[in-house]
Amino acid sequence: MTSHSTVFLYGTLCDLTLLEIVAGEAVFASPATLGDHAVFWAKDQSFPIIVEADGETAEGILVEISAAAKARLDFYEVGFGYYLLPCTVVQGEAETAAEVYFAEPRRWTPGALWSLTDWQSKFGILTREAARDYIGLYANKTPQEAAQLFGQVRNRAASRLRARMSPSPSAFDPSPTREDVAIKSSHRPLMDFFDVVEETLQFQTFAGGRSNEVQRISLLGGDAVTVLPYDPATDQVLVIRQFRHGAFSRGDANPWCVEPAAGRIDPFETPEDAALRELREETGVVARDLHRIASYYPTPAAVSEHLTSFVATCDLSGKDGHIGGLAGENEDIMSHVIPFSLLMDLVQSGAANTGPLVLSALWLQNERHRLG
Incomplete structure (x- = not known):
């Protein structure tokens, strides 16, 4: 029988799209609160911290996740100094035992009150894009090793987003696009400071047909x-x-x-x-x-x-x-x-x-x- 954990999430992982990218599976979430706590932006950072605050209430979601999903969430959080501690949250009218990711004491300084909506508007797209690559480090990096590479992962994600928003101008017509490339297989034999992608694909030829299947390997770097x-x-x-x-x-x-x-x-x-x-x-x-x-x-x-x-x-x-x-x-x-x-x-x-x-x-x- 697969064991499950009950976790109260209060920050970026309240974004359900990001949560499922990190967890690697569909997650059911319901609203919950944690009393005598408040959520703030970590000062000068793009993520939040939760701190004790008498009389305040921290809003978030309660999730029940498999052991495999919890291991992936731990990987995503631990490298940045977040660890699970037990607490009691309120779901509806009932109190429920759960765990919460608290930051290491004094590692981050509280800033303004946290806003999930503001985070989604400014950082959501980039964070989701980066998370798809970052969680790929789970197989061969410790959380601390992965955290050291986060800046490079994020820069490569930002580069992909720029390329999508501002593709190179076309020099000649008709001009093939990405839609004219068929990817047969794709994998990452190396994910580290640099990233390597190996793909088997076919592309449209200038004669109007399809190329043979070809293998290509590229080194991925940021802009x-x-x-x-x-x-x-x-x-x-x-x-x-x-x-x-x-x-x-x-x-x-x-x-x-x-x-x-x-x-x-x-x-x-x-x-x-x-x-x-x-x-x-x-x-x-x-x-x-x-x-x-x-x-x-x-x-x-x-x-x-x-x-x-x-x-x-x-x-x-x-x-x-x-x-x-x-x-x-x-x-x-x-x-x-x-x-x-x-x-x-x-x-x-x-x-x-x-x-x-x-x-x-x-x-x-x-x-x-x-x-x-």
Whole structure:
């Protein structure tokens, strides 16, 4: 006989669509309350905490879930410091014994009173999208290991949502769409800091038929930006160097690549916001103006990453030799301020060995006359 647990939920899992994604099965829920408690947003976060509050009443739902579903809910909650504790809730007129996910003491600070409706409006779509991938880590990660990867999972989910909302413009007619691809099988052989998807599929051919079944493997990464700083007063640019594992794994004897500043676009961030933030974090430079070059797939045959590249006009005085990056991300980034003419020499020699830098240099070669 399968055992069941009775759990009182008060936060994001009151969204029944999210709850069933996490639980992996249909869940029956009924309204319930927990006395002398209140639910608040965790300060500066997108989720709630429940705290003791005399005379207050926390509203939520009561669910009875299987052992398998409870294990999945534990996985979803424990990595972020939430643990089940026994309590007594009120369902209708009756008191019922249940368990509640309480946050570790002092881990999160209470903010404003929680609103499920506000959360659903602002964060619901992204959280549901991310949860479908996050729960896929259940098979091979501890809750704590998975929680360390949550930011990457969420960024990839945000990238998919951007792609759906703003697909690439069509260059030619007639133009096939995703509906013209038939997926026969799909699985994730690796889900970690990066994600890998392996699929067998057929796609529409230009002759009007279907391709043979083909196997394709892609590395999934979030959307990102690059930004090349340019000082029109001195006709200088700032490029960075940092260790790159891709170049190292290829066997390059010089895996410290020359690049523009770059980084992931956070959820709810625009590419422009991300470019300004990454420029400050990696180089200490504050941009005066941003000039968009293009948005593009650098390696669409096998990598989902989508880039937006910018040139930023700025004052580069005192920035040569700056060591930047976030210690929490193990970044070690050296800035070099060089004449624009030297940048073009680096492009010609191949020392400028990253695609976004070459693209940005060629754009700047044509456009810098108007940036002064």
